[in-house]
Amino acid sequence: MKMRIIDLCKQQFACLSALLILFAPSLHAQQKLTLSECRTKALEQNREIRIAQNDMQSAAYARKSAQTNFLPKINFGGAWLRTGKAIQPLENDLLLPVVPFNTIDPATGKFNPEALKDPGTAMNTLVVNPETGQPVVDQAGNPIFRNYAMLPADKLVLDHKNSYYARFTLTQPLFTGFKITEANHIARRAENIAKEKELLTRAEVVAKTDEAFWRVVSLQEKLKLANAYEALLDRLVTDLKNMYAEGVITRNDVLKAQVKQNEAKLKTLQAENGCALSKMALAQIIGMEEEDIEVDSGKMEELPVAVPVSFLGEVSTDNRAEVAMLKEKAAIMESKRNIERSRFMPDVMLTGGYGWMNPNPYHGLRNEFGGNWSVGIVVSIPVFTWGERRNDLHAAKLKMANAELELNEAREMIDLQIRQNRYRYTEALKKAEMTGLSKKQAEENMRMAKENLMEGRSRLAELLEAQLQWENASSEHIDALVEMKTVLLELDKSTGEIYNYLY
Secondary structure, three states: OHHHHHHHHHHHHHHHHHHHHHHOOOOOOOOOEOHHHHHHHHHHHOHHHHHHHHHHHHHHHHHHHHHHHHOOEEEEEEEEEEOOOOEOOOOOOEEEEOOOHHHEOOOOOOEOHHHHHOHHHHHHHEOEOOOOOOEOEOOOOOEOEOOEEEEOOOOOOEOOOEEEEEEEEEEEEEEOOOHHHHHHHHHHHHHHHHHHHHHHHHHHHHHHHHHHHHHHHHHHHHHHHHHHHHHHHHHHHHHHHHHHHOOOOOHHHHHHHHHHHHHHHHHHHHHHHHHHHHHHHHHHHHOOOHHHOOEOOOOOOOOOOOOOHHHOOOOOHHHOHHHHHHHHHHHHHHHHHHHHHHOOOOEEEEEEEEEEEEOEOOOOOEOOOEEEEEEEEEEEOOOOOOOHHHHHHHHHHHHHHHHHHHHHHHHHHHHHHHHHHHHHHHHHHHHHHHHHHHHHHHHHHHHHHHHHHHOOOOOHHHHHHHHHHHHHHHHHHHHHHHHHHHHHHHHHHHHOHHHHHHO
16 A cells, blocks of 8 residues: 555656746747837737827827917808899889089089079079069978979889809908917817827826736746646546555545536636636737637746836836826916917907899999909907806806816825825735745745655645645745736836836
């Protein structure tokens, strides 16, 4: 029996050697992606970055569009109008008095009423009462002339039912209360926000890539561990069955090992499923097919020897893109407040143009186009709007104050986040050291359990327990190493150091 146990232990040592081989970097025909390569692919292929870049270009076009408001605008307009009736300006016939030539002032070319004071002129021009010798007047007190020229109303008819109009108009703002200037400030600030958002999106994609990468690494290592542990138990169960057949051990010993074997198979299945899902998530981020994903964990086991840059000195919260965006938002709120204030000021516009009309009003309303130019100044002065402008100005001031409060709160929260992540990283580093030590202790415990079993000083259950402890300690060490990487990433995000990964 002692020799049989010795053979069993030798076989266990062989399985342990196979386990170590599984943990060693294996040659694979497929190219393994490093963390840096995954970041590069994600920055080139990720859809969220493309959307952010399109938004940035859209903001740049909006800024250029706002700049054109300083320049004059030239518009062209036209119209066609058809009326159902002819235009008749006179309601009744007009009787126009006829005056002699000597009543016309040669200097002005206008009728001179003083000329009618001459008796001879008055006698020939006006109707005079022979009894009184005074001009005869009508009910309104106006003198009645001897001769009248009749202008028939039915003859003065504009029978132009079709009218045409066309005009070029130029408009140049001269003063708008600085509305255009502030609108350009808003457009420029909005473009800056779009740029910061694109930078933030790239940083978030890098962070997602790192998290997905280390998740794959973690599950790959756990899958290797699960396969090694399962292979160890498979071989052990086979040997125990042979020993049971020879009557060396009891069936209970075989059943104990089979229970552990089934648990190991379940862990292996869970690790395979988790690894497949994690690869799918990473593939979606970096734009590759799932079956092409194979990552290189590199020197994950090595603990950092240098202090991370995020720990060196004080870090300004203004390094974060979120703070830069909030600063630009506060500036936009200030410009909007200025725009509301400018509504109390007049708007002055220079306008000019050239237009054509048919019928031609400059040539006897002939059925032809006649053109004319015009130029002028348009002033619009707001007088009374029932308090609308005042209320809008108060609302804009409150929004500007809220933007300042959001900025100050964000700075405080980021400072708190940096401190928390520094503490978390210190704890994660210590945890990685402790789990590494626990793993070494579990390996030594498993070695001693095998030696004791070889010498007949322990039972099989102790070896099974030692193997399980080793598997748990190895798994916890993998989790601790990955946690150390991800917490460092969170620290780099909070300090803004992650932006250095984008170039």
